[in-house]
Amino acid sequence: MxxxxxxxxxxxxxxxxxxxxxxxxxxxxxxxxxxxxxxxxxxxxxxxxxxxxxxxxxxxxxxxxxxxxxxxxxxxxxSPGAERPLKKQEDFEKAIGKNVHIKTYEPIDGEKIFEGILQEFDGTNVTIEVRVKTKSKVIQIPYNKIAQARLAVVF
The missing domain is CATH 3.30.300.70 (RimP-like superfamily, N-terminal)
Incomplete structure (x- = not known):
C-alpha cells in the first residue's frame, strides 16, 4: 500500500x-x-x-x-460492487461458502487462475472447490501466493 x-x-x-x-x-x-x-x-x-x-x-x-x-x-x-475484492484475512473469512476468483503469483498444479467455492481459510491456506467439467476438485492455495482475489458472480 x-x-x-x-x-x-x-x-x-x-x-x-x-x-x-x-x-x-x-x-x-x-x-x-x-x-x-x-x-x-x-x-x-x-x-x-x-x-x-x-x-x-x-x-x-x-x-x-x-x-x-x-x-x-x-x-x-x-460500494465495491458484486465482485468485491478480498484483501484482508477477514475478507476471506467472511467469504467462506461464496464463489471466488483467485489469481496467484506462481502456478499451483499448473494453474494461476482459480474460480470456485471458498471452503475454508485457516490463516495460512485458502481451500476452494473448483469444478472441472462434471467433476469437483479441492485445491489449497497458500495465502501468501495470492496476487488478487475477489468475489465472483455466478450466472
Missing amino acids: SKVTETVEKIAWPIVQELGLEIVDVEYVKEGKNWYLRLYIDKENGVDIEECGMVSEKLSEKLDEIDPIPHNYYLEVS
Whole structure:
C-alpha cells in the first residue's frame, strides 16, 4: 500500500466506523492526466448512495484540512460492487461458502487462475472447490501466493 493510501485509510477509518461501515479498499491511481482517490466502503447488507455521499463529504473536509496529497485529484467513494475484492484475512473469512476468483503469483498444479467455492481459510491456506467439467476438485492455495482475489458472480 502506498503512503497516500495508508494516510487516507487512517483519516477515513473513524468516519466510516462512526457510520457503521467498513473500508474495503483504498486506491490512488493516475488515469490519463488525472489522479483518482477511490475509497470503497461496505456493510453487511450493502451501502447506498446516501452513505457514500456522507462519507465523501466528511472525508473531503478532512482531506482539505490535513492536505496529505500535494496535487489535484478526484475523490470517489463507492460500494465495491458484486465482485468485491478480498484483501484482508477477514475478507476471506467472511467469504467462506461464496464463489471466488483467485489469481496467484506462481502456478499451483499448473494453474494461476482459480474460480470456485471458498471452503475454508485457516490463516495460512485458502481451500476452494473448483469444478472441472462434471467433476469437483479441492485445491489449497497458500495465502501468501495470492496476487488478487475477489468475489465472483455466478450466472
